[in-house]
Amino acid sequence: MTKISRVLESLQDMNREPSGNATAVILAGGKSSRMGQAKALLVFDQEPLIAHIARALKRMFAEIVVVAAPEQELPALPAKIVRDEVAYQGPVGGIYYGLRAAGGEFSFVTSCDAPFLNTELIAYLTAQISDYDVVVPFWEERYQPLHAVYRSSVLPLLKMQLERDELRPVYLFDKVRTRKVGQDEIKTLDPHGLSFLNMNTLEDYQAALKRWQQGRQEEKEVVAPGSTCTVELFGTAQLLAKAKTVSLSLPPEATLARVLSSLAEKLPMLVGRVIALEGTRLASGFSCNINGLAFVRDPSAKIASGDRILILSADAGG
């Protein structure tokens, strides 16, 4: 399975879940003792780090829950805020309070000090929870419990752990149906494991900022100036995306397949319905027209900058 098909299939699976079933939980109540200042409020990409993370997750999850320490200062967030009843019980406490507050059947749990969230990996992990209680990455010989998906049904076990002072999440994994996602799988989506890079010291923070700026620069370089197209959505595509048009930045010499894969990344709800699961062609009931003039079926058709790509039903019967 190729990387893109794996991701798109995951996104598709995720889309099949009602949006109300999934929550993202951000644990913000750590001590930040080595950092010397509250990690949640570190400025990252011109905003507090926790706001940066919440904004990224808000694109994927209908509900965001932030678990903070009692009295902890937080910026305005598009999230439900809950406070640890007992401060500093470690990750198990945070996960427990977060899941308890979550409205969904399962939650993706992360911490407030991991700025390089990879939405493709998150979608991949989330898509697999249907058969498990926990889906947890295993990277560089370690479980990554603060980048994992938990079903709310594990709450009683977490509570028991807290009562027994078993504050390491890994104790949970042996007791429930746990999907261990291996390094090879992860690498297809996040080759360098940036998803698990968190910041504990000022040096970590500065290195992360530098890495972030480098990434932004690389992004700018791969997008040729002025190479854009506008996708016009009709019918089902419009209703699903709740948008009539979408602008896409494309590399030079982009093809229809590239347009569709970009569109799939931007509007994952179209995958499996309007865009085929493999991500570079339309599903069988749909067709594509360029600028209202030519119908195009060949995925290798070249798209010129400024083109308007119409995605519509292939069936004009009425």
Added chain:
Amino acid sequence: MHGFHGQLLHIDLNCGKSSWVPLEEARLRAFLGGIGLGTRLLHDYAPAGVDPFAPANPLIFASAPLVGTGLTTTAKFAVVTKSPLTGFIGDSLSSSHFALELKRAGVDAVVITGQAPSLVYVVITDHRVEIREAEHLRGKSPSEAETIIRGELGLPGARVATVGTAGEKRVRFATISNEGRHAGRGGAGAVMGSKNLKAVAVFGHQEARVFDDHRVKAIADALRERSLGSATDKYRNIGTVANLAVFNRLGALPARNFQQSTFDAADALSGESLAENNFSRAHGCASCTIRCERLFKALSGAEQRLEYESLFALGPLCGIDNPEAVLQAAQLCDLYGLDTISTGGTLAWAMECAARGLLPEAGKLDLFFGRPDGLLAAITAIAERDGLGDFLAEGSKRAAEKTGQGSAHWAMHVKGLEMPGYEPRSLKTTALGLAVSPRGACHNRSGAYEADFSGAVDRFHGDSSRGAVVAATEDFAAVLDSLIICKFLRKCFNDFYAEAADLLAHVTGWDYSAAELRRAGERIIIAKRLFNQREGWQPHDDWLPPRLLSEAVSTGVAQGVTLTAAELKEMIGGYYQVRGLDEKGFITEAKLRELEIEKPPLAGETHAQR
């Protein structure tokens, strides 16, 4: 016999008698059912040159082999007669429970001739036929009449096809309605009204036997599964109203009586906007998994079905930009039993007349483009044949002929049937399909638009090669309309002819091949043309309205595109050649022999004499 009952019911309203007539297997095999069987029976029962409103003009309800098999989308029936709008074959389809009960009544077709002395309705239950007085139903809407008749019969399971006021008053584009659906095009409702026949009620217990139940069920299961895939996405998720925004964007949405190919208010009227602002619920015919029907809620709270064609004809075509007004207009058409396309087409013609200072009465009714009050008042006037409405109830062709003063230039019809919502100048294959269609300007009997919307052809340029494309889509549609399978299922087949022939073989027990099925499709089309030819068809009848051949597309992406007479002629020539017709479009003896088609009786001959 399997798949059929092997008999038709002939009811003569002149004398009130009925008879059961055997249908030979060879004829069913050659013409299948539905539109094909109805066409063949029209040959048999319609005297040459019969006036469509004469008692002798047969009104034929035809069932089909797949009806009642449980296959998705097959609960359909055909109504065939000589059209009062075109003077040629008038064939239309409707669907749902009436289709199932018609077949359970134990007939493959009902042929109604004659004229009752007063308004009546006919009840067919198993082997019994009863004719009941119906004066108390005069003026009742189709849905009211259905409810009353079912109550009177004491048979909640009975199903009723009925005409509204428009049919009673012989409006030439009146429909026959059942369960909110209509045998819509060509004025079969007016023929029914001319017979003083308000309704036909059917109820029975006679299931047609299926040859291989097990295999048919397996095919039905597979088709049901496929019917829920992306091939039917549009129909399942938004309905045909989705066409409006797309056609507008592609410069293929006729507006203001084909003076424009886009509509400024398309956004407000689009299927997407309706889905967001007015959606009430989805609905489906009996035995259908696709459920394409969309009911929208008007401000009054009333629910109204709306299809693309009704939306186009009562909206952009008449310059109406208010969804509420369109919903109300569609509601009135349903209430009176009017074909929305011909209603909109005729009114758009009148609106243009009014704009040009013709038809002073139209001005008095405020019948101008974009005026909802004028539109609604005129619909009622047509149904009641009141004042100007009486004149417009004749359809745009006759109205233009009487009005003169160049108004035929903007009478947008083919053979008298008003044009559907596909702009022929920017859809050249469609242009040919509309021009040569035996029933007039029809988008359903060929589906030629499919080529234009697929990129398989250059939609802005037509040549002789389009003849083969249109002929193939006509044959395909004829088979679908005769088996009967809804066209919205058509893309769920991988190899249609092979799969459909296999299906037919398992329903009927016939050894039936894909090639035989293709040939049946061609035979049905030629038989329709043969009927028209006998009724006076001339080459100039396969043509398009003058506006389309003299004015360029004025708006949208297709602005400046023209359709010339030479271009249309070349396409038609290609079509005649592929069809094996002579160069003027007449059917040759060789073609009749090849397809084993009997000629219909000529003037002076009767069915019995042949």
